[in-house]
Amino acid sequence: MDRKAVSLPMTEEEQSTIPDTGRIHGGFADLVDYQLSAWREDYAEVVLDIRPQHLNRSGVLHGGAVSTLIDTACGYAGCFCTVEGNFRRALTLSLETQFIGAVTEGKRVTVTARKTGGGRTIFYSRAEVHDQNGKLLAQGAGTFKYRRGSEDPEGVPAEEPKPLHRP
Secondary structure, eight states, X not given: OBOOOBOSSOOHHHHHTSTTHHHHSSTHHHHHTOEEEEEXXXXXXXXXXXXXXXXXXXXXXXXXXXXXXXXXXXXXXXXXOSBTTEEOOEEEEEEEEEXXXXXXXXXXXXXXXXXXXXXXXXXXXXXXXXXXXXXXXXXXXXXEEEOTTOSSTTOEEOOOOOOOOOO
C-alpha cells in the first residue's frame, strides 16, 4: 500500500500512518521536543517552539539546537518510505551549518529540507531554518548513508520500538 504525504496539523489517524512512528518521538527527539510537521518523498519539515532549555547563555536559540534541527530534517528528507508500515533509516556522515540570524524564547522555527541527490547508499540534503515571520536564521547541508535495508524506497517492515534504557 502506498503512503500519503503528511502535513501539519496531523490528526492521530495521520500520525499513525507515518512509518516507524515509535522512533519519531523518544530519546533525543523528546529531549529537544521538535516535531515532524510535514513529510513526503524528498522533503521534510521540522518545527520547534523555543523554550528556555533551547537557549544559549546569550538568550538566543543555541547553535547546537539549530544543527540538530538541520540534521533531523535533512535525514528525514531522504528517508520517506513509500510503503505503509515500513520504514527507512540513515546515519549522518557529514553536516555543515551556517548561522545567519538569531531567535529568542517564545518563537517558533521551521526547518524545511529537501533531498538534493545521491545514489543507492548515500544521499545529500539541504535545509533552511526560518523564524515564524519567514526570516532566514540558518542553512545547512548533510551527507547521509542509508542503513541496511533502507536503500530501497519501500524500506523494511517496522519493528516494535525498543524501550529506552536509562541508568
